[in-house]
Amino acid sequence: MATTLHVCTTCRRAGVDPEGETRPGALLHAALANLPCPEGVTIQPVECLSACTQGCSVALSAPGKWSYVYGRMGPEDAATILQGAALYDASADGLVPWRTRPEIFRKQSLARIPPQVLPVQE
Amino acid sequence: MATTLHVCTTCRRAGVDPEGETRPGALLHAALANLPCPEGVTIQPVECLSACTQGCSVALSAPGKWSYVYGRMGPEDAATILQGAALYDASADGLVPWRTRPEIFRKQSLARIPPQVLPVQE
Numbered sequence: 001m002a003t004t005l006h007v008c009t010t011c012r013r014a015g016v017d018p019e020g021e022t023r024p025g026a027l028l029h030a031a032l033a034n035l036p037c038p039e040g041v042t043i044q045p046v047e048c049l050s051a052c053t054q055g056c057s058v059a060l061s062a063p064g065k066w067s068y069v070y071g072r073m074g075p076e077d078a079a080t081i082l083q084g085a086a087l088y089d090a091s092a093d094g095l096v097p098w099r100t101r102p103e104i105f106r107k108q109s110l111a112r113i114p115p116q117v118l119p120v121q122e
Numbered sequence: 123m124a125t126t127l128h129v130c131t132t133c134r135r136a137g138v139d140p141e142g143e144t145r146p147g148a149l150l151h152a153a154l155a156n157l158p159c160p161e162g163v164t165i166q167p168v169e170c171l172s173a174c175t176q177g178c179s180v181a182l183s184a185p186g187k188w189s190y191v192y193g194r195m196g197p198e199d200a201a202t203i204l205q206g207a208a209l210y211d212a213s214a215d216g217l218v219p220w221r222t223r224p225e226i227f228r229k230q231s232l233a234r235i236p237p238q239v240l241p242v243q244e
Contacts, residue, residue, distance in 0.1 A: 050234040069233035111191035111233045112172040
């Protein structure tokens with residue numbers, strides 16, 4: 001499959017990121033990159049997922065699947081995020097059964113977007 | 123082009139939607155459907171964009187473009203949403219210049235997701 005896990009590297013966390021230090025989003029990206037990446041998943045840093053009040057934020061997307069954006073993440077969530085990404089990658093449509101989703105995905109979803117429907121060529 | 127404007131029809135608005143009445147999301151969808159739809163844009167109702175605390179919510183997406191989710195919308199915003207959808211459709215990558223975006227899109231973005239990169243076939 002071809003799942004992309006986008007990680008915002010410019011994200012701050014409310015009240016815990018003094019100016020001038022490494023952004024919490026960059027720390028989250030580093031934590032993710034330091035773990036074994038599930039097969040089928042590519043980690044991609046990105047500058048801003050427009051979820052600035054809900055940092056740190058990550059997004060899961062794949063061709064033909066629902067896309068999801070999650071917020072209020074931190075480096076301590078890296079392993080769980082990758083578990084969730086693997087479940088997403090294994091799903092047919094991006095809809096992982098509720099009970100099997102990591103709790104941080106159940107409780108910290110910021111938004112989801114339906115799969116893109118390509119126009120029919122006639 | 124092939125822009126889809128997804129409209130959550132199950133969205134509530136905090137404090138203004140008594141149980142049993144038509145959902146504000148459905149009212150927003152009706153307001154949008156009653157206006158002339160910009161060329162290239164398709165309005166698509168959807169049950170839940172997982173932005174339940176930020177209703178009403180809508181999403182803009184198109185193949186190869188950044189996707190956006192907006193929240194805290196209402197039927198009174200329908201015409202502005204369609205203006206924003208037309209600008210999105212006219213853009214090459216979904217990134218409408220900041221100054222030309224409707225104010226509700228500048229201030230009420232919940233999240234955005236980068237374009238999906240299709241795997242290279244070799």
